[in-house]
Amino acid sequence: MVGVRQFDEDDVIATALDVFWRKGLHDATMQDLAAATGVQRGSLYNAYGDKEAIFLRAFDQYAAQFLESAGNALAHRDTTTALRNFFDMIIVNMTDGSPARGCLTTRTALDAGISSAAVRQRVQDVLGRLEQLIGETLGATPGGRRAADAYRLARVIVTFTRGLAVMERAGYSRKQLKESGATFVDAVVGA
Amino acid sequence: MVGVRQFDEDDVIATALDVFWRKGLHDATMQDLAAATGVQRGSLYNAYGDKEAIFLRAFDQYAAQFLESAGNALAHRDTTTALRNFFDMIIVNMTDGSPARGCLTTRTALDAGISSAAVRQRVQDVLGRLEQLIGETLGATPGGRRAADAYRLARVIVTFTRGLAVMERAGYSRKQLKESGATFVDAVVGA
DNA sequence: GTTATTCTTGACACTATCGTCAAGATTGAC
């Protein structure tokens, strides 16, 4: 290696994630990324190819961290506690920052101008793995549900979390989201 | 009146609604609207001012029709039946067309590049009125819930419908959405 | 210290979109 890269790639991706999280893939421009990272547009093109490539790296990092947090939150013997933790985590994740950043996965799923198969696939992967995690949690309950029921319910829970992300964008406060989350958990699992 | 308008305003708004529904406020361009309606860009600017004004008209029409459909679907004595009808309506609404158009309200709520207070307000209005409709339905059940419970649950139901809209965008089929809807209704109300 | 390689930089060409405007076309009212 000669003529060495002037910036730390991990830093750039982490900063890019923040930009994409706030603006969305479509609305974040290369100029935004250049300004936020302090790396010139040309260098970014040279290093990564194009905006989508940067997004994919950032999203992968986000997804890994997100799924790990979800897994941790769900790691409780008591299903109700596990789900409460999980919802707390989800809601904090989307209401964090000022102004709040919302949920990147949901924003990306709704981003109109995305035809990229790679991006769609990532979104589906995150949701699928989340479903899996929750399904395992529900099925593993001592004297728990039948597997089919657990996974059907897991999908309902994932769907509800997506709904929370939309409500956050619509202007509902963290407190309101938490109340809905609690009501949901009581209604669905507590019963 | 002299120099009379060459197009039918209702037709234009209806066509514009279709364009916005498919592309979103941000991604639909005046050129798209001009091409779809057959009315030149300049004429649209002359008649409506700008894109947002057209969107607001189209969205109002959409919201009125949507809330009426919701009200009809919910108009059943039996709460469970009412909710089933409601979810059928919602899911058909978002999976209709090919390719499916998704949910306009949800898309608009997530649209990143929207700073317009007017637009945000419309989204909140639709969700608020929907909550109201569902709350009334739940509260009106013979021997029904306490009002506070009904409205808290109504918000959970609205949230879940938003989740369905996201899942549709993520690639879930009408059939899968209906299954989740049914599971949700059973879990939340059937219990 | 020289070299060869890689990165950085700023300018460039291209495309898309917005909103505006003057000139022309249209038509109801008289």
Next chain:
DNA sequence: GTCAATCTTGACGATAGTGTCAAGAATAAC
């Protein structure tokens, strides 16, 4: 048929974004 108001049309300037490229800067290896 003429007039006057309104609509339509196509062109314009401005802005913003994309991706590319040649020239220059930096540095690891020798």
